[in-house]
Amino acid sequence: MVRLYLLSSSTHLLSFCRKSTLHTLTRRALSSTSTAAATMSISLQSHAFAGNPLLSKTPNPSDPFSPSQALETLKTQLLEGAQLPSSLGFKVLPFRKGRPLASSSVGAGDSAPNWHLGWISLSECKGFLANCGVQLSGESLVYLGSRPEDDVVYWAIDVSAESNLVTELGSKQLCFVELRTLMVATDWADARAMGELAIAGHARALLEWHSISQFCGHCGEKTVPKEAGRRKQCSSEQCRKRVYPRVDPVVIMLVIDRENDRALLSRQFRFVPRMWSCLAGFIEPGESLEEAVRRETWEETGIEVGEVVYHSSQPWPVGPSSMPCQLMVGFFAYAKSLEINVDKEELEDAQWHSREDVKRALTFAEYKKAQRTAASRVEQMCKGVEKEQSLSADFNVESGELASMFIPGPFAIAHHLISSWAYQDGTDGAAALKQSSGSTSNL
Numbered sequence: 401m402v403r404l405y406l407l408s409s410s411t412h413l414l415s416f417c418r419k420s421t422l423h424t425l426t427r428r429a430l431s432s433t434s435t436a437a438a439t440m441s442i443s444l445q446s447h448a449f450a451g452n453p454l455l456s457k458t459p460n461p462s463d464p465f466s467p468s469q470a471l472e473t474l475k476t477q478l479l480e481g482a483q484l485p486s487s488l489g490f491k492v493l494p495f496r497k498g499r500p501l502a503s504s505s506v507g508a509g510d511s512a513p514n515w516h517l518g519w520i521s522l523s524e525c526k527g528f529l530a531n532c533g534v535q536l537s538g539e540s541l542v543y544l545g546s547r548p549e550d551d552v553v554y555w556a557i558d559v560s561a562e563s564n565l566v567t568e569l570g571s572k573q574l575c576f577v578e579l580r581t582l583m584v585a586t587d588w589a590d591a592r593a594m595g596e597l598a599i600a601g602h603a604r605a606l607l608e609w610h611s612i613s614q615f616c617g618h619c620g621e622k623t624v625p626k627e628a629g630r631r632k633q634c635s636s637e638q639c640r641k642r643v644y645p646r647v648d649p650v651v652i653m654l655v656i657d658r659e660n661d662r663a664l665l666s667r668q669f670r671f672v673p674r675m676w677s678c679l680a681g682f683i684e685p686g687e688s689l690e691e692a693v694r695r696e697t698w699e700e701t702g703i704e705v706g707e708v709v710y711h712s713s714q715p716w717p718v719g720p721s722s723m724p725c726q727l728m729v730g731f732f733a734y735a736k737s738l739e740i741n742v743d744k745e746e747l748e749d750a751q752w753h754s755r756e757d758v759k760r761a762l763t764f765a766e767y768k769k770a771q772r773t774a775a776s777r778v779e780q781m782c783k784g785v786e787k788e789q790s791l792s793a794d795f796n797v798e799s800g801e802l803a804s805m806f807i808p809g810p811f812a813i814a815h816h817l818i819s820s821w822a823y824q825d826g827t828d829g830a831a832a833l834k835q836s837s838g839s840t841s842n843l
Contacts, residue, residue, distance in 0.1 A: 447714035448583060448811040449601035451594060454545025454554055464488055465546040467628035470553045475538040477522060489552045490522040492541065493600070494559045494569075495607050498721060499576035500600045501569065504779040512772040513779040515585055517596045518574045525557065528569070532562045542606050542629035544599065556603035558611065575782045579604055580718050583811045585774035601717040605725035606630075609645045612722060616641055648723045650716070651692045652680040653731040654817040655703060657738060663758060663821055664703060664735065665807070666750040674805050676753070676761075678814045680728070693733050701750045702741030707734045711820070714813040730813045732821065757805070758822045767809040 458466040464473065465488075473488050494501045501518030520528070526536045544554040559565050566576065579600055586593045606629065616623055616634035618641045623632040632643040655664035655678075665676040681696030683689065690708040697705045711730040719726050742750050808814045 446594070446598075447712065447813055447816075448586065448588065448594065449598050449715045449717060452545070452598040452602050453595040454547065454599060454602075456545040458546075465548050465553060467543040467630055470543060470546065471538055471541075471628040474522065474541065474553075474555075478526065478536060478538065487551050489550075491519040491552055491554050492522060492525040493517055493519055493544070493554065493556045493603055494525070494528075494565070494576075495556060495604065496558075496566070496576040497560050498604055498608060499578055500582070500603065501574050502577045502582060502778060502782065503574050504775075504782045507775075512585075512587070512775040514587075514590075514593070515577070515582060515775060515778045517600060518569070519554075522555075528565055529559070529562065531568065532564050534562060539625055539629075542603070542610065542625075543627075544603055544606075554599070556607055558607045570784060573782045573784075575784075577778055577781060581774055581778060583718060584770055584809065585778050586811065587771060587775075588810050601715060601725075605715075605717040606645060608717075608721045608724035612724070613643050613646075616643070646724055648719075648726045649683045649689075650680055650726050650728050651683060651689055651696060651731060652678050652728050652813060652817070653693045653697065653705075653708070653733040654678050654814075654821055655697055655701075655705060655733045655735050656821065657735050657752065662752040662754055663818065664697075664701065664740075664750060665753050665758075665818075666700070667748040668746075669748045671748070674803065675807065676751075676805050677808055677812075678730075678817055679750075680814075689729055689731070693731050697733060697735075700743050700746045702737075702739065702743075703735050704737040705733045706736045708732070709734075711817055712813065728813050730817050732817070753805075755822055758807075758818060761803065761805045761807055762819055762822060770809060 455465070460466065462469060464470065470488070470490075474490055477490070501520075503516050503518050504513045505516065507513050529536045541555040541557050544556055546553045569575070582597060582600060586597050588594060610625070610629065610632070613623055613632055615621065616636065616639060619634060619636050619639040621634050621636040621639060623643055624635050625631075626633050626642075631645070634641040634643070656662070657664075664679065666679050667676055671677070679697055679700055681692065681700070683692040684695075687695070689710075693708045694705045697703050709732045711732060713730060714728045716726040716728050717724065738752070740750050740752070807818050810816070
């Protein structure tokens with residue numbers, strides 16, 4: 401649970417509480433320069449792809465749930481006729497071209513269908529691969545974590561090379577679904593679904609990293625998995641370089657004018673029509689997070705930024721396969737200048753938007769409708785019916801007409817940067833989030 405407090409007082413504190421840890425940062429309040437103290441508390445769940453419920457490490461390396469010990473037990477079980485030495489169980493999540501296996505079930509009443517990760521048992525995985533002429537080995541599996549209370553260890557496997565599996569799994573109403581589709585289809589008020597989304601994101605990031613790190617970047621020899629796939633090592637005895645999963649940090653910032661009345665939003669060329677979002681950019685070597693915020697804002701829009709204030713961060717494993725997992729680090733940035741000079745090689749457009757315009761975009765964007773549409777699409781895919789859906793068509797105003805603009809949904813950190821600014825003018829934060837995204841349990 402993340403709790404955000406916005407304070408307008410002489411202390412100017414921004415506090416974040418994640419689980420039992422309190423991080424207090426000195427900052428300028430987001431509210432207008434009023435001397436009256438005003439407090440707004442917003443209770444938030446973890447960002448999409450954060451809050452993985454699996455235990456990824458154990459204090460004791462000899463613990464049966466630890467990566468190394470679990471792998472040894474798994475290898476023993478894979479041996480023909482071997483008896484499992486403990487009650488430890490294994491579940492495997494297959495991926496194909498970055499897409500996790502998923503299933504769908506009918507929702508209660510008139511609610512949207514519910515998607516689930518397509519976990520299969522170790523014996524099922526072994527059997528499916530055997531039908532394709534492939535022998536399952538421990539080295540092809542990547543350790544995801546465990547639930548000791550259930551005596552289960554979870555693994556991921558890339559089966560992209562085995563095209564026959566698509567038909568065989570499809571006969572069981574299982575299909576490989578784009579992670580972005582599952583992201584939009586996730587009911588962000590459903591803790592189970594959010595947890596499964598985090599597991600799928602973690603698994604995809606590890607498998608994509610394995611795919612792009614097959615050879616040592618130092619000497620060119622092949623790399624081999626270590627610690628049940630949680631790291632790799634060069635196979636050359638002369639090199640033996642260790643390789644760890646890659647994370648690419650990205651700053652994402654909502655730039656605010658001096659009067660705190662307008663926010664700078666931008667459009668990238670790849671955006672669907674009418675969508676506007678925050679500025680963002682990769683961090684360069686030798687650069688602090690704050691420096692990256694100022695540089696990227698200046699390079700893309702010509703706006704000079706002064707104070708930079710941290711908001712929150714979000715893992716983002718749905719980028720290109722060459723970057724298995726980006727880490728979005730969110731900030732509020734306060735503009736020292738107003739004139740916009742758009743870098744047309746980076747952005748299609750950038751404009752100042754009033755708080756009221758942003759509120760209307762948040763109010764009219766039917767995020768719940770988009771979630772239900774995506775959930776229905778997953779259900780149809782699992783039934784063998786493919787359906788394409790334009791994301792922009794899912795965002796309509798209440799009158800049935802297209803909204804003039806909308807911002808990314810609650811699955812993106814940009815949504816929360818923008819909505820927390822739009823509704824920090826003294827209104828009740830929880831009610832504002834409920835109005836904008838349909839649930840008070842949103843991040």
